[in-house]
Amino acid sequence: MAGISARRVVVALDCPNARELAEFYASMLGWRINGGEQNPDWVDVLPPEGESGALALACQTVPDFRAPTWPDGPVPAQVHLDFHVNSIVDSEPSVLAAGARRHDHQPSLDGRFVVYLDPVGHPFCLCEE
The missing domain is CATH 3.10.180.10 (2,3-Dihydroxybiphenyl 1,2-Dioxygenase, domain 1)
Incomplete structure (x- = not known):
């Protein structure tokens, strides 16, 4: 099909x-x-x-x-965005300056992605490949 x-x-x-x-x-x-x-x-x-x-x-x-309460809580994220960048370290200042904040929960063991929250609480990630 x-x-x-x-x-x-x-x-x-x-x-x-x-x-x-x-x-x-x-x-x-x-x-x-x-x-x-x-x-x-x-x-x-x-x-x-x-x-x-x-x-x-x-x-x-x-x-x-109601803002998502990911990873735990009564309101699931339902969707999140992954932005693939050349460098998380170089990109983070722009993300934070725009109004995002780092999420307290960081599940990446190797640092290849970092979880942030947009101003209303949607989780999204900056990712390096």
């Missing part, structure tokens, strides 16, 4: 304020914000103009948002 031919995959993140979370990811990645003027509850975060990308992020305002 042949699969679909998707031009772009969008990962949508629930949050208390779509614009604020979109600004965090745009700042961290050096990407751009698209949308939100007509519908402030949905804001896209896209690669820079001229860069094609098969992945985009979207931030979606959800009333009564």
